[in-house]
Amino acid sequence: MNxxxxxxxxxxxxxxxxxxxxxxxxxxxxxxxxxYRTQHKFFPISKDVFTIAIYCFLGLFKLMFLVFNLVPYIALLMIG
Known part of the structure; x- marks a missing residue:
């Protein structure tokens, strides 16, 4: 692998x-x-809890995206 x-x-x-x-x-x-309506069918939670959960999910996904996708790609571009 190069x-x-x-x-x-x-x-x-x-x-x-x-x-x-x-x-x-x-x-x-x-x-x-x-x-919310789509997810409420599977997970019967209140809208306030759903808003907090989706906000946390998107924040975690963004951090994982940056750490495990974008930063390694930029580092490889710099050394390549």
Whole structure:
């Protein structure tokens, strides 16, 4: 495995996971009630608890995205 292959791998991981993050943030901003109604069918929790949970989930996902996708990709670009 060479640096070019790793760069390509992390580039696609960054694109896919970044797109997923943007999609979920967009869904939660544009249609929060629809997201809540969909999830409420599976997890019967109040809207306040759901709002806190989704906020924590998106924050954790963003941190994981930065640490495990974007930073390694940028580091590989710098050393490549």
């Amino acid at each position: 640096i070019e292959m790793l760069q390509s791998f992390f580039m696609w991981c960054t694109i896919l996971n970044g797109s997923l993050l943007v999609f979920w943030i967009g869904a939660c901003v544009i249609a929060p009630d629809a997201v």
